[in-house]
Amino acid sequence: GNLWLAAFGGGVERCNPVTEEFFHIYNLPDDPNTLSNNEMTSILVQSDEVIWAGTNWGLNRIKMNGDDFQVTRILQVEGDSTTIPDNLIHDIYEDRKGRIWIASNGGLSLFNETEESYTTFNTEDGLPSAEVLADFEGPDNDFWISTSKGLSRMKESPEGFSFKNYDGGDGLQGDIFYRGSYTVHNGIVYVGGTNGFNYFSPEDVVSNQD
Numbered sequence: 001g002n003l004w005l006a007a008f009g010g011g012v013e014r015c016n017p018v019t020e021e022f023f024h025i026y027n028l029p030d031d032p033n034t035l036s037n038n039e040m041t042s043i044l045v046q047s048d049e050v051i052w053a054g055t056n057w058g059l060n061r062i063k064m065n066g067d068d069f070q071v072t073r074i075l076q077v078e079g080d081s082t083t084i085p086d087n088l089i090h091d092i093y094e095d096r097k098g099r100i101w102i103a104s105n106g107g108l109s110l111f112n113e114t115e116e117s118y119t120t121f122n123t124e125d126g127l128p129s130a131e132v133l134a135d136f137e138g139p140d141n142d143f144w145i146s147t148s149k150g151l152s153r154m155k156e157s158p159e160g161f162s163f164k165n166y167d168g169g170d171g172l173q174g175d176i177f178y179r180g181s182y183t184v185h186n187g188i189v190y191v192g193g194t195n196g197f198n199y200f201s202p203e204d205v206v207s208n209q210d
Helices: none
Strands: 003-007 011-016 021-025 040-045 050-055 058-065 068-074 089-094 100-104 107-112 117-121 132-137 143-147 150-157 160-166 177-185 188-193 196-200
Touching: 003 040, 011 040, 040 089, 040 177, 050 089, 058 089, 100 132, 107 132, 143 177, 143 188
Parallel strands: 089 132, 089 177, 132 177
Antiparallel strands: 003 011, 011 021, 040 050, 050 058, 058 068, 089 100, 100 107, 107 117, 132 143, 143 150, 150 160, 177 188, 188 196
């Protein structure tokens, strides 16, 4: 398959590793069928036909058909709660159910493909901060959300989503984490921040408040 690259200031590149040919998608100010911004912050390859690209100014969904492409720019609209809450995108994640999650400076947004809309979770819903830097699933199927004010564990139930927050008082390296700095390996979660990184097994995590 193709290799997709995101360059800060250079847009998106598709590389064919067999032919070593590159195909470039970037912002052109007068062309709406281009990226909203060239300062890439994140990229998600949903399939060879659908690419999500996060930037410092907006979210982009790219639908590919060979070398032809269609770009849909998703931008914050003041007063519209059905779109993204902020144009600074930090991370894009596809969960095990195939749902797309967007981490931004305005919260954590879940994409509703049927309605082409977004549902956003922020401090009013229980997150410690609206500045969400990453979102990913752990081995226990809970979601882990890194923010500028600690780490949050999000559980899903038939009633919806609930949050449990952790900070430096719970043994974290600090309250501030880095954009997209995480991995899960052999049941262990690794998350990086300004003072190093933490690793843990989710089943062993308790709060000092418990």
